[in-house]
Amino acid sequence: MKTETKIEGAGSGLSSETWLHMYRQMVAIRLFENQVNELYTRAVMPGLAHLYIGEEAVAVGICEALHRDDYITSTHRGHGHCLAKGASPDRMFAELLGKEAGYCRGKGGSMHIADPASGNLGANAIVGGSAGIATGAAFTAKQLGTKQVAVCFFGEGALGQGLLYEVMNLAKLWDLPVIYVCENNMYNEYTHYSETTAGEVLARPAAFGIPSESVDGQDVGAVYNVTSRMVERAREGKGPSFLLANTYRYHGHHVGDVSREYYRAKQEEQQWKGERDPIQLLVDLLLKQKVATQAQLDEIQAQVKTEIDAAVEFALQAPYPGVDQVGEDVYA
Amino acid sequence: MKTETKIEGAGSGLSSETWLHMYRQMVAIRLFENQVNELYTRAVMPGLAHLYIGEEAVAVGICEALHRDDYITSTHRGHGHCLAKGASPDRMFAELLGKEAGYCRGKGGSMHIADPASGNLGANAIVGGSAGIATGAAFTAKQLGTKQVAVCFFGEGALGQGLLYEVMNLAKLWDLPVIYVCENNMYNEYTHYSETTAGEVLARPAAFGIPSESVDGQDVGAVYNVTSRMVERAREGKGPSFLLANTYRYHGHHVGDVSREYYRAKQEEQQWKGERDPIQLLVDLLLKQKVATQAQLDEIQAQVKTEIDAAVEFALQAPYPGVDQVGEDVYA
Amino acid sequence: MPEVAVRELTMAEAIREALAEELRRDSRVCIIGEDVAEAGTPFKVLSGLVEEFGKSRVIDTPISEAGFTGIAVGAAMTGLRPVVDIMFGDFLTLTMDQMVNQAAKVHYMSGGAWKVPMVMRTTLGASRRSAAQHSQSLHAWVSHVPGLKVVLPSTPYDAKGLMKSAIRDDNPVIIFEDKMMFRFKGPVPAEEYTIPLGLADIKREGEDITIVATSSMVQVALGAAKLLEEIGVSAEVVDPRTMWPLDETTLIESAKKTSRAIVVDEGYERYGVTAEIASVIAAGAFYDLDAPVKRIGAMHVPIPFSPPLEDATVPTEQQVFEAARAMCKK
Amino acid sequence: MPEVAVRELTMAEAIREALAEELRRDSRVCIIGEDVAEAGTPFKVLSGLVEEFGKSRVIDTPISEAGFTGIAVGAAMTGLRPVVDIMFGDFLTLTMDQMVNQAAKVHYMSGGAWKVPMVMRTTLGASRRSAAQHSQSLHAWVSHVPGLKVVLPSTPYDAKGLMKSAIRDDNPVIIFEDKMMFRFKGPVPAEEYTIPLGLADIKREGEDITIVATSSMVQVALGAAKLLEEIGVSAEVVDPRTMWPLDETTLIESAKKTSRAIVVDEGYERYGVTAEIASVIAAGAFYDLDAPVKRIGAMHVPIPFSPPLEDATVPTEQQVFEAARAMCKK
Numbered sequence A, B: 001m002k003t004e005t006k007i008e009g010a011g012s013g014l015s016s017e018t019w020l021h022m023y024r025q026m027v028a029i030r031l032f033e034n035q036v037n038e039l040y041t042r043a044v045m046p047g048l049a050h051l052y053i054g055e056e057a058v059a060v061g062i063c064e065a066l067h068r069d070d071y072i073t074s075t076h077r078g079h080g081h082c083l084a085k086g087a088s089p090d091r092m093f094a095e096l097l098g099k100e101a102g103y104c105r106g107k108g109g110s111m112h113i114a115d116p117a118s119g120n121l122g123a124n125a126i127v128g129g130s131a132g133i134a135t136g137a138a139f140t141a142k143q144l145g146t147k148q149v150a151v152c153f154f155g156e157g158a159l160g161q162g163l164l165y166e167v168m169n170l171a172k173l174w175d176l177p178v179i180y181v182c183e184n185n186m187y188n189e190y191t192h193y194s195e196t197t198a199g200e201v202l203a204r205p206a207a208f209g210i211p212s213e214s215v216d217g218q219d220v221g222a223v224y225n226v227t228s229r230m231v232e233r234a235r236e237g238k239g240p241s242f243l244l245a246n247t248y249r250y251h252g253h254h255v256g257d258v259s260r261e262y263y264r265a266k267q268e269e270q271q272w273k274g275e276r277d278p279i280q281l282l283v284d285l286l287l288k289q290k291v292a293t294q295a296q297l298d299e300i301q302a303q304v305k306t307e308i309d310a311a312v313e314f315a316l317q318a319p320y321p322g323v324d325q326v327g328e329d330v331y332a
Numbered sequence C, D: 001m002p003e004v005a006v007r008e009l010t011m012a013e014a015i016r017e018a019l020a021e022e023l024r025r026d027s028r029v030c031i032i033g034e035d036v037a038e039a040g041t042p043f044k045v046l047s048g049l050v051e052e053f054g055k056s057r058v059i060d061t062p063i064s065e066a067g068f069t070g071i072a073v074g075a076a077m078t079g080l081r082p083v084v085d086i087m088f089g090d091f092l093t094l095t096m097d098q099m100v101n102q103a104a105k106v107h108y109m110s111g112g113a114w115k116v117p118m119v120m121r122t123t124l125g126a127s128r129r130s131a132a133q134h135s136q137s138l139h140a141w142v143s144h145v146p147g148l149k150v151v152l153p154s155t156p157y158d159a160k161g162l163m164k165s166a167i168r169d170d171n172p173v174i175i176f177e178d179k180m181m182f183r184f185k186g187p188v189p190a191e192e193y194t195i196p197l198g199l200a201d202i203k204r205e206g207e208d209i210t211i212v213a214t215s216s217m218v219q220v221a222l223g224a225a226k227l228l229e230e231i232g233v234s235a236e237v238v239d240p241r242t243m244w245p246l247d248e249t250t251l252i253e254s255a256k257k258t259s260r261a262i263v264v265d266e267g268y269e270r271y272g273v274t275a276e277i278a279s280v281i282a283a284g285a286f287y288d289l290d291a292p293v294k295r296i297g298a299m300h301v302p303i304p305f306s307p308p309l310e311d312a313t314v315p316t317e318q319q320v321f322e323a324a325r326a327m328c329k330k
């Protein structure tokens, strides 16, 4: 039974359980991604990965406002979405290491984790590639009257893909319960989005009559609240919405992108990390509003760390799939 | 040397030569298309054709505002654009009949007429398919500083194609001298555009910060004037524009589409033909404003008719390409 | 072909009947595409379906091939069984990312967690005087892609039975229908039946030469077989019916029996269907072949509009007849 | 390969040098793509070009493959000679309409009135642990299409000479570079040279068996040839270098000489490059072949992420060696 914690400002009206769960999830993503970076640096992880560090409040604020059976589609930078929607770190790490215990039996890797149990239709390595899938999931929800909602996560770089405009038009025509979430971390790989994006981002959903809002992607409470309104609209059959979440990635485009001076200033990174860190901002709020004590937060952090460490260990110990499995799952 | 004819209303400030040339061009398109319908009905023309009858003022008003070396890209409904930009009817009919004397040596047919001499980059049978080509022509004009302008004609159905949004974004980012002309004749084949188009059409170019205007596509003077402003912007390096021209096709989607009651009312057709005919509206204006006498107009009409009849005759007499030509022009 | 009732249907009627039966049988089936409802498509193949099943099952879309194909992928993953209508096979170009990078790979990339039970109906074939962008036969592309199944029916009977199997299949299946054959008639039993994907059909038995033909080329092959009979050559006509799964055994066994093979397909020869089938036969029947496998496909040019030119690009009865006669040294 | 200076370059350096030379030679040449300027592409192949030629010649784009490819088509028609950069060959799916329905057909549909002198650079090849959407080798698709030319360089020398010819060609040319080979070194003369499109190159002479190999598979074939030498089998390695135009004569002559042929390509076997080349050889060298032509391509699965699985999908030296040994009965 939830106890209301009266606090001011963004996210007021949320129960302390909700606040603490969001804190927990954000910390989980942060620690998960630090481990991914570690695994890459130690050359234990095959291939590359795109870290979500710095953007945690977006995935967490949104997924906190969804039901477990609501759908999401994710991107190449998908670990945060996946965890926030309820996947467990052990099978995720296993997937990142190409182990059989992974969510995709090792066949998908970092860019393709999918999990039916938590409504995750899958990460996608084609920029904008999942816009059709998310809209299709919303189409099913409407056809079958299930009241489910689909959230389509994509980076601002996906605004360059025509598919997005085709499906937004269809989603509005058919009033589908889908929410398009544009995570604007300001860079398409190594190019600033201002060099790739003409006009105002919010004018794009407006082109199809889709209502939109922009939100501070570092403020998890604000993200949660705006998403809740959009989810409500969707469930009431009022159709699609578009959310622009302004955020920042602390690390490189991928784990191997370490010298970034040629496309963005160290100082810009420092500023975001120092002044706009979503976890620090949340901690400050929770302490200030007395939603939690430092001791409580430390305990949560410790629990999460134990879980993540165990998950990594699990993945490292887990066996690779037998080569005989390579031919399985091509056809259902 | 042009004599100014002072008249009121739309298109005021145009010389009588311009008015009469536009009249001539519109009549030419009307008579050309009537012949095409005739050739189809008499089973002399292979395949199908999409008639431009009813929409003449759009192509003519726009092309009158262009130079011969400006570029256009056209659509499956392209005869009007082609004639308005300066192609000659004889080689067009020859192409429609698959004759060697045709603009494409018979290889293109109705949906692919192209003519470098008049800046026609080609009609296109892929809806929206030429949006990239037109934008690319504008890209060349800017790179080489030629001051040329490119006009991309497309039907409102092409608003469904993602490519259009990708290139509008690029055109605005790079401030390319391209004008996107949406000919809204209200139908995508057999479906009313309201069933395929969410939101306001003009909100779409606005999504990329592209200035736009809508115009009565049956008023050739109005079309000419708005286009002139957009062409001027383009030549001054001020970038792309978007023109929404509201119009109507009198005939079926193609020459074979004769029973249309299931998708649009006879009465709607009657109304447009009776009250909104672009040629009749122009005749009324020219007579009322004393820009021309009925006799002058009759003479022009007669001249055009003679030319069109001769062109058809030329095409009917012209030989088919030799089968040996089938393998030519695959590679340059 | 098993014995069938005398009832004759056109290709269009057979396809429509298959769709109607599946729409009735399974409420998760729906049709999505341009002008599929009241218009019943420009080819009128779907006429009447919206009247029976309503606009929520037979759904008109904007001209957004990539968009509604992507929506079908997501819909299929989450519980529907959509049949997507791509008016002309030439527009496959616009759906390649959704079909190849999404539909074909979702099941594998997710380690079997998600399925994509969808069908794409589209066309192939020239000769309609529609020129280069409305006349292509691009089925080789998707046949190249693991995760997809590809169907090319050549008769009303096959069209109906294969369509029903495709709709019931849990994988993305692409069906190519020859747009010149919609009025082609053939026997179709009134009773329910399906045809498994991956089974070739011997359309005509013969001893001297095997003619493997797909889609409308089956009629071309049968015509050539008649001409060959007159000069004493007995031709066997084999229709693979599905490009993938490909029934290699039937193709190879026939070639082994006749010791000669011609492959006729309306797609381009180079890097196309004739290349795959010819090399399967050349390898599988290597020790039995008396002559190189002969490939006959569309001429290597964009399809021209001009009738005399277009006609020169498509394989003909006469061409197949001459090739077979030469191979049989008659 | 003609005699060359001792200078060694990596594949990336050779490609960059070819582009730099052509950018210098012809002001109409420009490069358009994602992260091609300051970033020099994620593979750093273009590093330094924007510094020399500026942002008006080396142009960064939004993530709009269809859009900027279409712009390149129009730009090529009107006087420029753009080189479009598609980061991964897997994204070809998004450009198919612009390349196939537009670029490939403009010249023909216009009866020769318009030309499209453009180049598309993209990649092929697995093994980077990048999974199913970043590892495909889709060159068979475009090789199927009249109007397009398709280039697959296997050495720095070929990469430079073929790139320069492609840029000077008046047709749309698509170049596939193996993303695992950018650091691969080889001799490249300092003097200007070009390599005509349509000429195969015999990378190694041999007597007993012909191994036709493309792109990175040439190294695999040469490795297998070494192993074969140890067991007394002399293998000839032939690299077609361009899928279209295809140098059928050289392939067939080699197979006639050795009487045995294996075709190795990293694309999928089914309906792929190995099918075309195998059937060309099987037909052209029919009376000289002692064994069926053997095809070796990528396994028929979406490329999996897990290293042991991915490694099982790509053709290997050992595989080619075993196949050749079996064919030569050693």
Ligand SMILES: Cc1ncc(C[n+]2csc(CCOP(=O)(O)OP(=O)(O)O)c2C)c(N)n1
Pocket: A050, A076, A077, A125, A126, A127, A154, A155, A156, A157, A158, A185, A187, A188, A189, A253, D034, D063, D065, D087, D091, D094
């Ligand atoms: C269609 C496509 N084009 C290009 C790429 C290569 N690529 C991978 S991520 C990326 C940048 C994406 O930027 P954004 O969408 O803003 O996501 P972010 O990485 O910032 O989270 C690019 C260009 C791709 N994966 N898919």
Ligand SMILES: Cc1ncc(C[n+]2csc(CCOP(=O)(O)OP(=O)(O)O)c2C)c(N)n1
Pocket: B050, B076, B077, B125, B126, B127, B154, B155, B156, B157, B158, B185, B186, B187, B188, B189, B253, C034, C063, C065, C087, C091, C094
């Ligand atoms: C990509 C694509 N999809 C579908 C078609 C089939 N088709 C030809 S014309 C047309 C309707 C076009 O409507 P609109 O753009 O409004 O042009 P209009 O015919 O009204 O002039 C369609 C769907 C096509 N040619 N290209």
Ligand SMILES: [Mg+2]
Pocket: A155, A156, A157, A183, A184, A185, A186, A187, A188, A189
């Ligand atoms: Mg970004």
Ligand SMILES: [Mg+2]
Pocket: B155, B156, B157, B183, B184, B185, B186, B187, B188, B189
């Ligand atoms: Mg229209």
